[in-house]
Amino acid sequence: MSEELAEDLPIGSPAAARVLRTLLGEPGQVMTRERLGQVTRLSSAAITRAVRPLIGAGYLAEQAAAPRGRGRPVKQLQLVADRACFVGVKVEATDAVACLVDLAGQSLAEARVGLASTEVGEVLDAVVDAARAVVEEAAPRVPLGTAISLSGDVDAITGRVHFSPFLGWRGVDVADLLTERLGCVPVVENDVRALTLLEQIAGVGRRGDSFVLVTLGTGIGAGISVNGQVVEGTFGVAGEIGHLRVEPTGPQCYCGSQGCVETVAADPAILAAVRRSHPEVESIADVLALAGTEDVATLAALERAGEAVGTAIAAVTNLIGPRWLVLADESLAQHRVGSTALDAAYRRAAYGDAVRCEVVPRDMRTEDWARGAAVVALTSWVERVSGRSLD
Ligand SMILES: [Zn+2]
Known part of the structure; x- marks a missing residue:
C-alpha cells in the first residue's frame, strides 16, 4: 500500500492537476483540448505542456472522435480510469x-x-x-x-x-x-x-455549482461547497447544521446548547419522541410503519423533525445561496423528502430567490x-x- 511518489512527481504541475480535476468532473471523463482550454482557462501551449507527461505516464489517452460535418476528426482526451x-x-x-x-x-x-x-x-x-x-x-x-x-x-x-x-x-x-x-x-x-467531495466530483457539484449536502440520520451534518471548493473551516468545524438552534426553549443538547436541530430531528430524538406513546418501538423502521398507520403521535414527531430540518436548510441557503441542496438520508428518506412540514418551513424561512435552490433527495448507503x-x-x-x- 505504499505511495509511488517517485512515479507521481515527473507529471507534476499545477496545470496538470487542473486538467485532471476538470476531467474528473466531466461525464465520461472525455474532452477536446479546445474545450479543456476553455474550462481551465489555460492556453493551448499550457494544455500541451500539461497533457504530454500525463499521456506519457498513462493517466490520459488521446482518441479520435467522430468528425463534425466534413471537417477533420477531432481528437479527445480521456482519463484512463483504471490507471x-x-x-x-x-x-x-x-x-x-x-x-x-x-x-x-x-x-x-x-x-x-x-x-x-x-x-x-x-x-x-x-x-x-x-x-x-x-x-x-x-x-x-x-x-x-x-x-x-x-x-x-x-x-x-x-x-x-x-x-x-x-x-x-x-x-x-x-x-x-x-x-x-x-x-x-x-x-x-x-x-x-x-x-461532499464525492458529490462534488460525481454529483451535482461536477459543473462547479455551489451546493450544500445535508446528512440526516443518527446525527445531522452538512458539507458546503462554494465555487468548486469544499469549505473546511479554520478549526475543523464547518457545516454543523445539526447544532443550529431552532427551538429556543427546546430539549437540552449534548453540545451544551438547547433546541438544536439534532435534539428534535436526529433519529435518536425521533425514536425517543415516539417511544413516549409507543414504548415498544425499537427502530426507525418501526417508526415508519407506525407513520403508515397515520398514528397521530408518530406523525407529530416526524412533522416536528421536518420543520426543524426545513428551518435549518433555509438558514443555510440564505447564507450560502447554493444552486443545489442535497438531502442525504440513511433511514428516513422516503418520509422526509417531500414532507409537507419540511417544505413549508423551508419556504417560510428562505429569503427571496434563495428558495430557487433545488432540494435533491439522495439515498445513502454506508458504502x-x-x-x-x-x-x-x-x-x-x-x-x-x-x-x-x-x-
Ligand atoms: Zn447542539
Missing part, C-alpha cells in the same frame, strides 16, 4: 467499511469489518483489515493513496481527530498511528466533508460514505501531483 486506484475507509459505529475506487472515482470493490468496540486500537485494527481486503482486489496495482473518514472534528492537515463524540475519542493521532501499518501516510477527514473517503485519497493525490502539498 490508478485509491482506498477509503469509513468508520461507522459498528463497522469499518472500505471502498476501492479508480482514477474516475468509481467503486471497484468494497469490504466491511465489524468493530469489537470503539477503543482506538480495536477500531484501527478493523480499519487496516478492511483496507487490506480491498487492496487485495486491486492487485497487481498498488493504490496511490488511502484516506480514513469518521464523524467528528478532524484536522485533515495533521491527521488528528480532535473530538469524535460517537467514538468517544479526544486527541487521537489517527494518521500517525496508521502510517506504519498501512505503509503510507493516510489522509484523515471528517466523514461529511468526504461525502457511499466509504467511497467518499476514497475520493478524498484521490483528490489529495491530484493535489500532490500539482506539487502544492508536497513536503
Whole structure:
C-alpha cells in the first residue's frame, strides 16, 4: 500500500492537476483540448505542456472522435480510469467499511469489518483489515493513496481527530498511528466533508455549482461547497447544521446548547419522541410503519423533525445561496423528502430567490460514505501531483 511518489512527481504541475480535476468532473471523463482550454482557462501551449507527461505516464489517452460535418476528426482526451486506484475507509459505529475506487472515482470493490468496540486500537485494527481486503482486489496495482473518514472534528492537515463524540475519542493521532501499518501516510477527514467531495466530483457539484449536502440520520451534518471548493473551516468545524438552534426553549443538547436541530430531528430524538406513546418501538423502521398507520403521535414527531430540518436548510441557503441542496438520508428518506412540514418551513424561512435552490433527495448507503473517503485519497493525490502539498 505504499505511495509511488517517485512515479507521481515527473507529471507534476499545477496545470496538470487542473486538467485532471476538470476531467474528473466531466461525464465520461472525455474532452477536446479546445474545450479543456476553455474550462481551465489555460492556453493551448499550457494544455500541451500539461497533457504530454500525463499521456506519457498513462493517466490520459488521446482518441479520435467522430468528425463534425466534413471537417477533420477531432481528437479527445480521456482519463484512463483504471490507471490508478485509491482506498477509503469509513468508520461507522459498528463497522469499518472500505471502498476501492479508480482514477474516475468509481467503486471497484468494497469490504466491511465489524468493530469489537470503539477503543482506538480495536477500531484501527478493523480499519487496516478492511483496507487490506480491498487492496487485495486491486492487485497487481498498488493504490496511490488511502484516506480514513469518521464523524467528528478532524484536522485533515495533521491527521488528528480532535473530538469524535460517537467514538468517544479526544486527541487521537489517527494518521500517525496508521502510517506504519498501512505503509503510507493516510489522509484523515471528517466523514461529511468526504461525502461532499464525492458529490462534488460525481454529483451535482461536477459543473462547479455551489451546493450544500445535508446528512440526516443518527446525527445531522452538512458539507458546503462554494465555487468548486469544499469549505473546511479554520478549526475543523464547518457545516454543523445539526447544532443550529431552532427551538429556543427546546430539549437540552449534548453540545451544551438547547433546541438544536439534532435534539428534535436526529433519529435518536425521533425514536425517543415516539417511544413516549409507543414504548415498544425499537427502530426507525418501526417508526415508519407506525407513520403508515397515520398514528397521530408518530406523525407529530416526524412533522416536528421536518420543520426543524426545513428551518435549518433555509438558514443555510440564505447564507450560502447554493444552486443545489442535497438531502442525504440513511433511514428516513422516503418520509422526509417531500414532507409537507419540511417544505413549508423551508419556504417560510428562505429569503427571496434563495428558495430557487433545488432540494435533491439522495439515498445513502454506508458504502457511499466509504467511497467518499476514497475520493478524498484521490483528490489529495491530484493535489500532490500539482506539487502544492508536497513536503
Ligand atoms: Zn447542539
